[in-house]
Amino acid sequence: MAEIDSHRNASVRGARLAVIAAPILVFIIFALSWHALVVLFKIPAVILPKPLDVLTSMWTQRWELLRASWVTLQAALLGLAASALIGSVIAVLFSQSRWIRTAFYPYVIFLQTVPIVAIAPLLMIWSGPGLRAVVLVSCIISIFPIISNVTSGLLSIDQNHLDLFRMQEASRWQTLVKLRIPSAIPGLVLGLRVSCGLAVIGAIVGELFVASSGAYDGLGMVMMAKQANLKIADLMGTILASTCLGILLFVAVQFLGSVVLRRWTKDAGFEST
Amino acid sequence: MLDGLNLEVPQGQIISLLGPSGCGKSTLLRVVAGLTPAKHGTVSIHGEDVSQARSRLAFVFQEAALLPWRTVWQNVRLPFEIRNQKSRKTIESALKHCLEIVGFQPNDWHKKPSQLSGGMKMRASIARALITDPEILLLDEPFAALDDMLRSRLNDLLLRIVAESQRTMLFVTHNIGEAVYLSQSIAIMSRGRIAELVEVPFTYPRSSELRSAPEFAAFYGRVSEALYRSER
Structure with missing residues (x-):
């Protein structure tokens, strides 16, 4: 044995x-x-530098990259938090009425399919070139998985549980607060797992547009500057840094999500995948 | 699905609805509970329509239907929360009483459903049904997924609850032995109707020895025959 x-x-x-x-x-x-x-x-190095050159350039500009990553991370976290909050509220509204769902769901899909690069300049004009615009782009890009997963969690309720609440003559509000919202927590965690990577992408895309204004110095702005000066090794180093940032956020959300799911879902009898 | 069905349940009695899958016994129970509306006909409790008297009913589902993120204590407390029962003292004493009746040890009160066995989950579900002190318990094949040993233990628990509280019970099952052991009458259902109402001759209190008595076996055979007859 x-x-x-x-x-x-x-x-x-x-x-x-x-x-x-x-x-x-x-x-x-x-x-x-x-x-x-x-x-x-x-x-030639101006077309494709050697991998070691990219790593060396990353090391040389490490403080600049760390500072820019920190700025981008803040924007991505704010964007993710905004999409979690707004997405959950929208999902709750969707769960309350089939009519609302039918009427507004196509517009939610629009958020998923809209070419963000095309509307980002508009967002800059409307909200001003700064952190707010970057957060807005990050939020728009990352909100769909939250809405979709939380709505699904709010609606896929065990029929016995619904009957239990009906037998107790629970109000709509009680059913929402005591049954639907707790049932949707795993959906929110799954949505966040998908959205966190998108939030970083959104923040960088936003920064690419904000960069020209000089009001902001995230990774997107660093990328624009390196590209303008044809510093390809530095540009690739910055791209690598942004990838690392995405991975870091993904790992952090994955870890926090699994802790929450373990407490909430595994103990609760769901599978935390 | 249900048609031409008339059933009167005297107060304090256990009546089993027995029949094969799809005969309408669970539907009947749901109609009685007001969970499925009847197109025609009425369900009344002491002459009052069931929609006005739902608070006097409690339903025990086939699966325990415990909320998985709540502990046993919180699950059993749920009906009080929904009914806005505020008195903490009343709630605590009722919870302790019900959990003790169904055989929960205090160190299991704060466990989550995933930490409980099937039998324990069902005990918690019964405690939740009892917490509001309902006059009528509606049980929809609550022990169908449990093994025989556990099933007979929980049958004894139900008999003890009825003996102590004089509650009326409507019990859906497809297990003949369980129906005979528990009930005063067995309504044999077939194709949405009550084909036969059989009086059970054994007196209360009943104990597990009854299951091995020859007269139990003989009566089991009679019910079994009636069940097959109803299907012809």
Whole structure:
């Protein structure tokens, strides 16, 4: 029995190691191929710098990148918080009336499909080029998964639970507060998991438009400056930094989400996937 | 689905609705509870329409239907919260009383449903039904998913509750043994009608020895025959 357990533990450890090692291995292979490509075809650094040059440039401009990442992170977090709040309120309204759902759902899909790059300049004009506009773009881009997942959580209620509330002659408000909203918590967490990456993308897209005004200095603005000066290694370093920022936020939300789901859903009998 | 159906349930009696799946027994229970509206006909409690008397009813579902994010204590307290019962003393003493009746130990009161066995979940569900002191308990195959041992223990629990409180019970089951053991009368249902109303001859209090008595087996056979007859 002890032997079986030790085998099982070893295989669990192996699987965990693979989760970390496999992506690193892929990254190393990718970087080596990239390096080989640049050397082999003698690609000039102004078109495609070597991966090591990109990393060196990241290190050289680390303080600038950290400061810009912090600014972008704040905008993305505000955008995510706004989409969580506004999206949840919209979802609650949707859950209360089929009519509201039918009438407004197409416009929610519009939020999902609208080319944000096209309307971002308009948003700049309406809300002024600054943090507010960036947060607005981040919110618009990240709100759909929240609305969709929370609405689904509010509406997919166990029939027995609904009957239980009907038997107690619960008011609409009581059913919402004591049954529908708690049932939708896993939906909110799932929505946040999808939306957090989108919030970072939205913030950077917003910053690209705000950058020209000089009123803001997030990663998007740094990217514009590097592109204008044809500093490709620096530009790629900035892109890598923004990717890292997205991953960081995703991991943080994933972790917080799994803690909440463990307390709320696993204990509550749902699967936290 | 239900048609030409007439059933009178005397106060303080346990009546089982017995029949195969799809015969309408759960629908009848839902109509009695006011959860499914009847197109024709009425359901009345002491002459009062059920829509006016819902607070006198409690429903126990096939699955325990506990809210998974609430502890046992909070689940059982739910009807009080919905009815805006404010007195903390009344609530606490009623909760303790009901949880003790169904056999919950205090250290299980603050567990979440996922930490409970199937039998414990059903006990919590029964406690929640009892908390508002209903005159009538409606039970929709509450023990269908439980093993035989647990089922017979919970049957004894129901008998004890009725003996102590003189509540009326309408009990839906497709288990003949359970219907015979629990009830004073068995309404055998078939295709949306009550095909036969069978009086159960055994007196209360009943104990688990009754299940192994020859007369129990004989009566079981009679009910079983009536059930097959109704399906022809």
